[in-house]
Amino acid sequence: MAAAIRAIPRGKVSTYGAVAAAAGYPRCARHVSKVLNVTPGLPWQRVLGSGGRISLTGEYALEQRFLLEAEGVRFKGRRVDMLVFEHRFPASRKAARSACGHPKVVRGRGR
């Protein structure tokens, strides 16, 4: 997970959902945020919400926008121009349809 985030090059961005999916956990967008919190050294500013919007709140949101613009990322109003700056992760076929942190614990959803 953290590796996926580190893989985002400077001047590019990604979204929680995309990072999670790239890491092999399509349903764990939420946990990406946690990883960012517990893992220092990650380019947290390059991770945005869906559509390229800053999900952060308060001053951190301003920080994030500032840092991104410093890297060359342009904003379209409140969002980032995803069509240009969204980083495409390499096609990982590590389809881990399991839970986020427990590859073995498969939760049979509903059915």
Add this chain to the structure above:
DNA sequence: AAGATGACGCCCG
């Protein structure tokens, strides 16, 4: 164990 929360995502009006 149950309830509540979180830097989320998607659908509906």
Add this chain to the structure above:
DNA sequence: CCGGGCGCCATCT
């Protein structure tokens, strides 16, 4: 565009 609601998963109290 905005607001509201529901689902998802892990962690904390």
